[in-house]
Amino acid sequence: MVSIVEMAKYRLHIWKQGHLYVMPLVALALYDGFCYSIKPAQLVTCVVTLCIVLFLIMVWMGYMIAGREDMVEEQLLYLRVAQKSCYYVGKSLFLLAVQVIFAALAMANPMMLYVMGTDMFSESVTVGELIQSFLLLWGSAGAGIALGSLLSPQVMRDRKLSLLLTVFLAVVSVLGSVLKKYAVAGWIVWLLPPISAVGKVYGNNSSFLPGRTAALWGLLVLYSVAYVAVRDIISHKRRF
Numbered sequence: 001m002v003s004i005v006e007m008a009k010y011r012l013h014i015w016k017q018g019h020l021y022v023m024p025l026v027a028l029a030l031y032d033g034f035c036y037s038i039k040p041a042q043l044v045t046c047v048v049t050l051c052i053v054l055f056l057i058m059v060w061m062g063y064m065i066a067g068r069e070d071m072v073e074e075q076l077l078y079l080r081v082a083q084k085s086c087y088y089v090g091k092s093l094f095l096l097a098v099q100v101i102f103a104a105l106a107m108a109n110p111m112m113l114y115v116m117g118t119d120m121f122s123e124s125v126t127v128g129e130l131i132q133s134f135l136l137l138w139g140s141a142g143a144g145i146a147l148g149s150l151l152s153p154q155v156m157r158d159r160k161l162s163l164l165l166t167v168f169l170a171v172v173s174v175l176g177s178v179l180k181k182y183a184v185a186g187w188i189v190w191l192l193p194p195i196s197a198v199g200k201v202y203g204n205n206s207s208f209l210p211g212r213t214a215a216l217w218g219l220l221v222l223y224s225v226a227y228v229a230v231r232d233i234i235s236h237k238r239r240f
Contacts, residue, residue, distance in 0.1 A: 003081065007090025012097055020064050021098075024057045028106060036109050043110060043125050047133045048202050051140040052174055054106050055195045058099060058141045059170045062148025063162075065098070069154055088232045095149065095228070099141040106137045132213040136198060139220030143193035146227035147173070155234055193223040 015021065031053050035046045081087045110133065114125050148166060149155075156162035169192060172179060176189040176196035194216070201212050 003083070003086045004090045004093060007077075007081070007086060008093035008097060011091065011094035015065065015094070015098065018068060020061070020068065024061050024102070025105070027057055028054065028102065032106060032109050036113065042206065043129060043133065044202050044206060044208060046110070047136055048199050050106055051136050051198045052195060054102065054137055055140040055144040055173070055193075056170055058102060058144030059148040059166060061098065061102070062095070062145035062150075063152050063166050064148075065095075065145075066149045066152030066154050069152075071154065074154075084236070088236070091232075092228050095145050096142070099145050100138060103134060103138040103141045106141075107134050128210070129208050132208040132210065135213055135217040139217040139224075140195055140198065142224040143173075143195060143220045143227075144170075146224040146231075147193060150227045150231045155231055194219050 032050065035041070035050060078084065078087050107130070110125070111130060114130060147169065151162050151166040151169065153159040153162045156165065169188075172188060173192040173195050176192060176194065177200045178196075180189050197219070198216055201216065202208070
């Protein structure tokens with residue numbers, strides 16, 4: 001367990017040194033500030049739109065993180081780790097830390113408004129709604145960073161193809177509810193995280209539904225785990 005944590009901490013240190021978080025953080029801060037600047041704001045609407053924006057930002061983040069990995073260094077790390085599972089679990093733990101950090105930052109604004117007791121929201125906000133908001137944002141961030149990591153040049157081996165697929169599949173994920181109606185694109189949508197389902201479920205609701213929130217979070221986590229597993233299987237075959 002110590003080796004896994006140390007591997008994750010090492011990757012987190014490299015990530016911070018590379019300043020890969022700067023532009024995604026700026027993009028998140030700008031949209032988050034704009035989202036809650038319109039008074040009165042509705043928490044559900046803000047969270048739904050923020051889930052989509054955060055998903056796209058984290059696809060970008062996952063793609064950048066994986067794209068900056070040096071194959072020689074990764075292979076050396078892979079060979080030096082006593083247990084290969086430590087290498088992959090540490091890598092996944094690092095991605096988990098990044099997604100939780102960004103989900104927490106996305107929740108900073110509504111949490112601050114709630115603690116301050118402002119009349120920013122059109123309806124009263126409860127602690128339960130804030131928890132559900134965080135779960136949806138966390139699930140969206142996890143699905144995004146996992147998808148971006150899977151489609152990175154290190155996995156696809158073709159930089160142009162990986163970039164085109166990343167943009168295409170990210171857009172298809174967001175428009176999934178609409179594209180499911182078409183037979184040609186329907187099967188592609190089922191392979192992608194149900195980020196569009198968040199908007200479909202809460203598009204006409206003014207309050208959160210705990211059961212549906214838990215189901216959406218579980219689905220997003222399931223897709224994230226599946227993407228990371230596929231990435232690790234491909235990486236294992238290439239020994240990094």
